[in-house]
Amino acid sequence: xxxxxxxxLALTALLCCFSSCDGNDGPKEVNVNDVYNEVAAxxxxxxxxxxTETDIVDYVAVNTADLKQIKVQISAEAISADQIVICEAVxxxxxxxxxAAFTAYLNSVKNSFKNYLPSEFAKMEDxxxxxxxxxxxxxxxxxxxxxxxxxxxxxx
Amino acid sequence: MKNNKKxxxxxxxxxxxxxxxxxxxxxxxxxxxxxxxxxxxxxxxxYTPPINAEIPDLFNGDEDTPVEELPVIVVPxxxxxxxxxxxxxxxxxxxxxxxxxxxQKDRPEDIQAMTVQHTSKSGYEYFDNSVFLGDSVTLGLxxxxxxKRQTDSYFLGNAKFIAVGSYSVAxxxxxxxxxxxxxxxxxxxxxxxxxxxxxxxxxxxxxxxxLNDVGIYTQNEYLTxxxxxxxxxxxxxxxxxxxxxxxxxxxxxxxRKILYNAKIDEYNNALVAxxxxxxCYFIDISTVLKDELGYLTDELxxxxxxxxxxxxxxxxxxxxxxxxxPTPEEEAALKExxxxxxxxxxxxxxxxxxxxxxxxx
Numbered sequence: 001x002x003x004x005x006x007x008x009l010a011l012t013a014l015l016c017c018f019s020s021c022d023g024n025d026g027p028k029e030v031n032v033n034d035v036y037n038e039v040a041a042x043x044x045x046x047x048x049x050x051x052t053e054t055d056i057v058d059y060v061a062v063n064t065a066d067l068k069q070i071k072v073q074i075s076a077e078a079i080s081a082d083q084i085v086i087c088e089a090v091x092x093x094x095x096x097x098x099x100a101a102f103t104a105y106l107n108s109v110k111n112s113f114k115n116y117l118p119s120e121f122a123k124m125e126d127x128x129x130x131x132x133x134x135x136x137x138x139x140x141x142x143x144x145x146x147x148x149x150x151x152x153x154x155x156x
Numbered sequence: 157m158k159n160n161k162k163x164x165x166x167x168x169x170x171x172x173x174x175x176x177x178x179x180x181x182x183x184x185x186x187x188x189x190x191x192x193x194x195x196x197x198x199x200x201x202x203y204t205p206p207i208n209a210e211i212p213d214l215f216n217g218d219e220d221t222p223v224e225e226l227p228v229i230v231v232p233x234x235x236x237x238x239x240x241x242x243x244x245x246x247x248x249x250x251x252x253x254x255x256x257x258x259x260q261k262d263r264p265e266d267i268q269a270m271t272v273q274h275t276s277k278s279g280y281e282y283f284d285n286s287v288f289l290g291d292s293v294t295l296g297l298x299x300x301x302x303x304k305r306q307t308d309s310y311f312l313g314n315a316k317f318i319a320v321g322s323y324s325v326a327x328x329x330x331x332x333x334x335x336x337x338x339x340x341x342x343x344x345x346x347x348x349x350x351x352x353x354x355x356x357x358x359x360x361x362x363x364x365x366x367l368n369d370v371g372i373y374t375q376n377e378y379l380t381x382x383x384x385x386x387x388x389x390x391x392x393x394x395x396x397x398x399x400x401x402x403x404x405x406x407x408x409x410x411x412r413k414i415l416y417n418a419k420i421d422e423y424n425n426a427l428v429a430x431x432x433x434x435x436c437y438f439i440d441i442s443t444v445l446k447d448e449l450g451y452l453t454d455e456l457x458x459x460x461x462x463x464x465x466x467x468x469x470x471x472x473x474x475x476x477x478x479x480x481x482p483t484p485e486e487e488a489a490l491k492e493x494x495x496x497x498x499x500x501x502x503x504x505x506x507x508x509x510x511x512x513x514x515x516x517x
Contacts, residue, residue, distance in 0.1 A: 005170060006173055052306065055306070061344030076300070076303065077463065104344050111337075112322055112338050113322075
């Protein structure tokens, strides 16, 4: 009995060791359109305009060669900070650059709203660009909890 | 006795095994939590507007005195403040509540004569090699243009945009290193507009700024700042054409105690004269945005304040395409005919408190 118990406990400890050592390669293949469609179905979507790879460079200093997939929606209303950004970079180094580009853009938008429209700034104050593997994503919306649950489902 | 010792020894062994296993499980849990650790928060530069800073009097003797950073005083739109008229909109209009004067529907004839007159309609190529510089109203035009270009890639030519919500003429002058800076990102770097314009290589700039100045600065301060902005743009791009667009109107319910249509009209009238004095064009886009009483037409406003619906941008663009400024070649011919000025001199009306500056060199 004692031998059986010792064996079981040793196996448990061994299993935990291997689990802890397992590296995080990020989420498996994700279609960013699927993520956005699920978000759009779950929240009230404002009047968005979609920025394609051609448009995005007029807003964000991102190199389109770094992008494998992109789904960027920003509010058509200049006085709304709402936006949903989901990108896949071509590799890890590109993901770092894409994250930096969108972080600079997000901070710039926060700066412009901070003393201009406090209610919009409050929506985005704690929002940060997130990265999981080669995926870079974030959202500014009053329904952020719902969106984050969906993001976690795909990217965590 | 011997059996008891054996039982105790076995129990201790088992408990030790359990504790060791628990330690490994605990390490596993901690490792998983560390893997999903949140990234460090990004630092955002703080913004501290100066309080009661004095505006330097540039025309007090030495006109060559360089202007350093002008203080920027930001008054946010009246959200929930005592100036917010929306709380009383069912009782009194802002005009009635604050005793505001009525706006003008049409500009006085002598002033209107100094604006860009009606021309035959141009195509979108008119906007090639140009940039729009403005605030959230211009940002709305940028977003509208982005959307239109997804189905018509040549919509508005290849016009570019420098647009920041809450941007004022005063804001354009703030150094990029200042905590007050809200300048646009250009290639990922916070950059002043004249430097962006120089790097873009455009030939023409359409400036639509003032809604975030009129409620804060006097006419003289506003025009002084505008003069500095224009000079900086010309220093960066000496042969650029500059067209000033009228400050756009507010709806009847969107007026504020310190920002209302009659005041915007006064500033626009002064801006027309300023444009002529400073070798700029004035394109009076507010003409097509106003209703018969001089307010921003309700149907053209997206927020019952100052921001515009797509239909308003259609009217704005159509107006500009019917009120074109000359090409550089045509401008050169005009200057030759008018002794160096780009306008036929119909006289400059007196503008209280504004001493103006020299025209084209």
